[in-house]
Amino acid sequence: MPVSLVAAGGWTVPSSSPGWNVRCVASRKSTLSLRDTHTWALFFGGSALGFENGEWIGETAGSLIRDAATPAAARCASDFGEGRMRAFLAEAIGVRALRETARAGLQRELHEILDGSDKVVLRLEVTRLTAPEGPVYITLHPLLGYGADAARMLQILGTSGCGPAPETLIGGVYRLLGVQPLAYSAKPPLTFAPGSEAAAAVVEILQGLLEVARWNEFGIAGDVDTEFLHDFRVALRKMRSVLSLTKGVFSGDATTRWKKQLGDVCRKTNALRDLDVQILGREDLCAMLPEELRPGLDRFFEESGNARAVQARKVAAYLKSKSYTALVETLPGEWENPVYRGPAAAHPVGLMASARLQKRFQRIRKLQKSITPETTDSAIHALRIECKKMRYLLDSFGRLFPADCALPIAKSLARVQNRLGRYNDTSVQQDHFLERAHGCLETGDCRMALALGGLIGSLHHEHTALRKKVVEALAAFCNREHRALVKSLIPLDQ
Amino acid sequence: MKILSCYSIKGGVGKTALAVNLAYQLGTRGFRTLLVDLDPQGAAGFYLRVAPARDFPIEELKSLTGTWVRANLRESDFPGLHILPSSLAYRHLDNRLSGMKKSRKQLQWMLEEIEDGYDVAVLDCPPNITLLSENIFRASRAVLVPVIPTPLSSRTFDQLCGFFGDEDLDTTKIQPFFSMVQSRKGLHRSEMESLRSSHPSFYRACIPFSVDVEAMGARRAPLTSYSRGTAARAFVELSTEIIDRNPLR
Numbered sequence A: 001m002p003v004s005l006v007a008a009g010g011w012t013v014p015s016s017s018p019g020w021n022v023r024c025v026a027s028r029k030s031t032l033s034l035r036d037t038h039t040w041a042l043f044f045g046g047s048a049l050g051f052e053n054g055e056w057i058g059e060t061a062g063s064l065i066r067d068a069a070t071p072a073a074a075r076c077a078s079d080f081g082e083g084r085m086r087a088f089l090a091e092a093i094g095v096r097a098l099r100e101t102a103r104a105g106l107q108r109e110l111h112e113i114l115d116g117s118d119k120v121v122l123r124l125e126v127t128r129l130t131a132p133e134g135p136v137y138i139t140l141h142p143l144l145g146y147g148a149d150a151a152r153m154l155q156i157l158g159t160s161g162c163g164p165a166p167e168t169l170i171g172g173v174y175r176l177l178g179v180q181p182l183a184y185s186a187k188p189p190l191t192f193a194p195g196s197e198a199a200a201a202v203v204e205i206l207q208g209l210l211e212v213a214r215w216n217e218f219g220i221a222g223d224v225d226t227e228f229l230h231d232f233r234v235a236l237r238k239m240r241s242v243l244s245l246t247k248g249v250f251s252g253d254a255t256t257r258w259k260k261q262l263g264d265v266c267r268k269t270n271a272l273r274d275l276d277v278q279i280l281g282r283e284d285l286c287a288m289l290p291e292e293l294r295p296g297l298d299r300f301f302e303e304s305g306n307a308r309a310v311q312a313r314k315v316a317a318y319l320k321s322k323s324y325t326a327l328v329e330t331l332p333g334e335w336e337n338p339v340y341r342g343p344a345a346a347h348p349v350g351l352m353a354s355a356r357l358q359k360r361f362q363r364i365r366k367l368q369k370s371i372t373p374e375t376t377d378s379a380i381h382a383l384r385i386e387c388k389k390m391r392y393l394l395d396s397f398g399r400l401f402p403a404d405c406a407l408p409i410a411k412s413l414a415r416v417q418n419r420l421g422r423y424n425d426t427s428v429q430q431d432h433f434l435e436r437a438h439g440c441l442e443t444g445d446c447r448m449a450l451a452l453g454g455l456i457g458s459l460h461h462e463h464t465a466l467r468k469k470v471v472e473a474l475a476a477f478c479n480r481e482h483r484a485l486v487k488s489l490i491p492l493d494q
Numbered sequence B: 001m002k003i004l005s006c007y008s009i010k011g012g013v014g015k016t017a018l019a020v021n022l023a024y025q026l027g028t029r030g031f032r033t034l035l036v037d038l039d040p041q042g043a044a045g046f047y048l049r050v051a052p053a054r055d056f057p058i059e060e061l062k063s064l065t066g067t068w069v070r071a072n073l074r075e076s077d078f079p080g081l082h083i084l085p086s087s088l089a090y091r092h093l094d095n096r097l098s099g100m101k102k103s104r105k106q107l108q109w110m111l112e113e114i115e116d117g118y119d120v121a122v123l124d125c126p127p128n129i130t131l132l133s134e135n136i137f138r139a140s141r142a143v144l145v146p147v148i149p150t151p152l153s154s155r156t157f158d159q160l161c162g163f164f165g166d167e168d169l170d171t172t173k174i175q176p177f178f179s180m181v182q183s184r185k186g187l188h189r190s191e192m193e194s195l196r197s198s199h200p201s202f203y204r205a206c207i208p209f210s211v212d213v214e215a216m217g218a219r220r221a222p223l224t225s226y227s228r229g230t231a232a233r234a235f236v237e238l239s240t241e242i243i244d245r246n247p248l249r
């Protein structure tokens, strides 16, 4: 295993000693451009990515991935050519965009240590941080079968001013440049206890979510990637949901007004999100069609892309508008204002949460029992909304309950939601494609109409087949075991 | 781990020259490669500047073990290439093998113990037909045989084919190639022609007789790692053919 060490700037490789020759086999200056997402997904995931000497270098789980074919301007995983690098990034950053986080000047050297027969017995990889001026990073690469030489070299390095590395090269660059990676989570950490008063707990939740939403504004306005809008909308929807799920904590009028205001913000972004989802799903949609029909979708996506550009500008402008900024700046103060406190404001949050979780579960169970083959899609849609509410309750208050109760419920619910989500998507998409297909018939674009027809058929088929899975997952969620768990949802002791 | 052996009944025909260059080619082409030097003279280890292995405790062995192998693996200077250097004690290997149970499978079992670490092992074998060579034939995916295109060499090649037949070994493992070819000699040309027609399994690439190959001894590195000359190109071509004929992954 390679050993990483650090020495002060100006450090030099120890010169030859008896039985050993030291040879510098490579030395060159280079510029390292470090990349990460705005959320520091790579940094906090223990990985790294940089562009140096015309080549992308990724580091994950101790191994290096190189890609010399993708240009420096690549911004997201799908910009990389098929291969290990793309797979690594798709996993590590999803659909998030990359940006340059720092730039460093380096002097890279490779030294070989040779024995009496001029056989390499170990290698030293030396990286001098020259801009900003910093330490020297040394990696000793032992060769299999030459462990004794490596041990001896480690000793020599120790006496020549090298010590164990407290930070990586990248860590050093960030430190010296004053770049501070901040962890981002779409789920803000919560601190309230089961015995806390409901109002304080709900305000903490709302403020955390509003902070998440506001952090995402710049990424939406700059159209960095689609995740910003996604997280923004989820935060807003959760805020609305929390408000209705905690009825009584605030006065009824205030609750209604805030919900409407947040709903209005969300609605302004609906069209953009729908188009994002559609464009992100391009590969999957194409895969549903036989090769010959796929070109028909080119125009479709071109139109979607144009429509998206228009929507993105609209949303960006809206986020800068007075009405939006005034709203998000006044809301936190209003939440804390005692005049808006409702009758349940002082109740302990734990008991309130368990009562409302149980109520929500009973409602889902009632709907689930009433499902028959005749049940309409819109009734199933209503059920989906109920499940979503229960999920938000668990997200916000699940931590107040013993994990062995709350986790299995949350897990089973997630499975229901995944299926319901896809069930809903396949229905909404059919409607949307049908509408666009009608448009094609008017303009005479037969190829696009044909492709859309193919998609509708395929979605219809999937939708019909999903129904059975949805019903199964719902039944599993409402089974006896889960009913007992929900009944035993008793808040933890403080 | 697939095993490719460089073998001939005769000495001095180019086994080691191929073993070293083939192993180097495999390593640089991304195969995790182990070069196993089975010849007590240790020529392969010499070319890669690796000292002979620590004493092989041959007297004490009831069977060949992977423990000793693992303790003596050495990383070469070249990417993807490790070597198990030879030991002088190999001189007595045949003697000891004959005292072991399942004496024809010992080598295969020994190599199986390290097969997780490598895609391919290249065996540089000592000459003669012995119990060790039978072990080699059984363990190998391919037996690569250098044949100098002279009547005497052809005769020993026929002897090898005969031996495979007598012992019921898989004759399709035998993969000959021409070594030390002097194409200006009419004798070489006619001998090659007749051997090719009787043995279509001969590789197309031929290794020419070249001072470059001799000079490898002074340079102590695989010829293909530093030369682009005719002989080096022949080793590259032959390696490509060998990899194509014997799928390694």
Ligand SMILES: Nc1ncnc2c1ncn2[C@@H]1O[C@H](COP(=O)(O)OP(=O)(O)O)[C@@H](O)[C@H]1O
Pocket (backbone or CB within 6 Å): B008, B010, B011, B012, B013, B014, B015, B016, B017, B018, B043, B179, B180, B181, B207, B208, B209, B210, B211, B213, B214, B215, B216, B217
């Ligand atoms: N193609 C060749 N041209 C010239 N000399 C060669 C060639 N192949 C091998 N030799 C030389 O012949 C000698 C024996 O070669 P070697 O590969 O060690 O044979 P083996 O392993 O079969 O005994 C070595 O000195 C080597 O340098």
Ligand SMILES: [Mg+2]
Pocket (backbone or CB within 6 Å): B015, B016, B039, B043, B124, B125
């Ligand atoms: Mg030899």
